[in-house]
Amino acid sequence: MNQNTTIIELKNITKVYRQGELDVHALRGLDLTIKTGEFTAISGPSGSGKTTALNLIGALDKPTSGDIHLEGNDLKAMGQRALSHLRRDRIGFVFQAYNLMPILTAYENAETVLALQGVAAQKRKEIVMKLLEDVGLEGMADRRPNQLSGGQQQRVAIARAMASRPAVILADEPTANVDSETASRLLDLMKKLNEEHGTTFVFSTHDPRVMESAKRLIRLVDGKVEDEQEHP
């Protein structure tokens, strides 16, 4: 893996939402480059465009103008099916509210993406059991989300995001719904996965602990990069 390869590139991105009679400018000419293996946090006040930026990088939304490249793929030029496959194979999502499937066990939640990819059942089992062990959920594979704590659910969500060995994991306020001790453990876990697997992590966050943990911190204000810091 080449640590200097650009994995995400946003060029002059604007995003305008229509809200009733008003146009809301979520992003106003955002330029951003993220390299493979980075552990990056995007911070900023509410309405600064953090989540919008994450949604655009994750191919969940399209910019009003500008270009986005993920691993060299021009997202604007890709069709719906190709975008679905890109999300499935190259991107992992971790959400603030965990968003696990309530009818599936921890194992099945983590397995979903692999099943989507058509990975054989035995291979899926190997990958998922290892992942659950990595995230500290050994012995909890058969539990459903309502039988897990918030922190444990977020661990399952991380395992789900990691299952397909994606190039990048996008985490939208991943520690917002957990206590500080759990948040700290989750951050350690994600850092470990970043270091061991070289997976690129991009967070949107308000949480100072996440900002401190990040190797790179990007601060957005009014839809533009206002400040950028590298942590050693």
Added chain:
Amino acid sequence: MKGQNLAKLAWRNLWRQKRRTLLTLFSIVFGFFIAILTYATQDRSYASMIDLAAKMGGGHVAVQHPKYMDAPSLKYTVMDQGLSEKIEAQESVHKVTHRITGQLMVATARQSIGGFFIAYDPAKEDPESLSFLEGIKEGALFKFADELGIILGKKLAQNLGVKMGGKVVYTLMDKNGEIVTGLGRVRGVIGTGAQGIDSSIVLLPIDALRPLLGYAPNEMTQLAVYINDSRRSQKVSKKMGPLLGPQQKSYTWAEITPDLKSFIAMKMGSSLVIQIIIALLVCAGIFNTLFVSVMERMREFGILLAIGFEPRQLFSMVMWESLWLGLVGLVGGFALTAWPYGYLVEHGIDVSAQIGEKAVDIAGIGFSPIIQVGIFPEHAVMISIAVVVATLMAGIYPAWRAGRVVPVETIRLD
């Protein structure tokens, strides 16, 4: 994701709201139950009606003179010169008999009453081809085709004031339009339970009547053909065409008894309307369940799209949910219907107490007051397919909505 995984996911989704799913299943099961029993009652009773009409008249298919249908005169006859054997060799045909039928006047010293007669061959007929024969109340049936005697309907005998062995004079028109008179002693009395029939039916031995009417030994007004399944009447009639002479034409039971055909068509039509209404109500229930279930899961669908599901996979998943509903409903429907169906096949429901008669007279034909059921296999298959198709159709719009979810809009609902 492969179909089996989607099916598994859909199955679990179905049981998230157990009570709602069970209520929907109940409506499917009940709809299936109603549809099966309605069709089973119709199929059995209409098939019985047709068979009975055939046994009371000219068979499932009758060969007659082309003019006999519009002007049922005894001068319009057909000859059987090897025709019976050829027809009997046809597929589905199990009996061919000779009949002379028409109007007559029956008289005693006390009374003179109009009626209708059937002259038949006792050696070839039994209650399976001529149902009146099982209604013998007094005396005995004819043993030979040329014996002298007459069998009267019970009510007719009463009205004539004649008893067993009493003399009756019957008057009718012969082949040439001349009035002829026959004399017979009452050999038996039959009762069908249908007042209209019992007050006018007369049975005569065919060979005793032929000379009186000026008929040749193989001459008759009708060649009655009986088949195994009345639904094949049209087919059998058509296949008989090339065997018939220029003065012979075949008619199905529907052509011979158009009143019965209209009655069945009318009943089936009104029943179809009721069934469509029930089907629509069931569909509305299924649609409601699936639609509400989809609307409740919009955010979840957004998440699934985010992690790599394709819209078509979400569509398929919801369609699987509706398919499961249909299939489980079908299994439940079979389970609920089995016992009542079996009971009604075996015993039926006796409505004679309600109608106050021992037979129901429809279109001049006396039918049993015991309602039994028996569905044609193709109708059971059709209803089963309809249940699954209806549930699938009810799922199309909710599934389409699931496939149209915009992830950023639904995930934002956090």
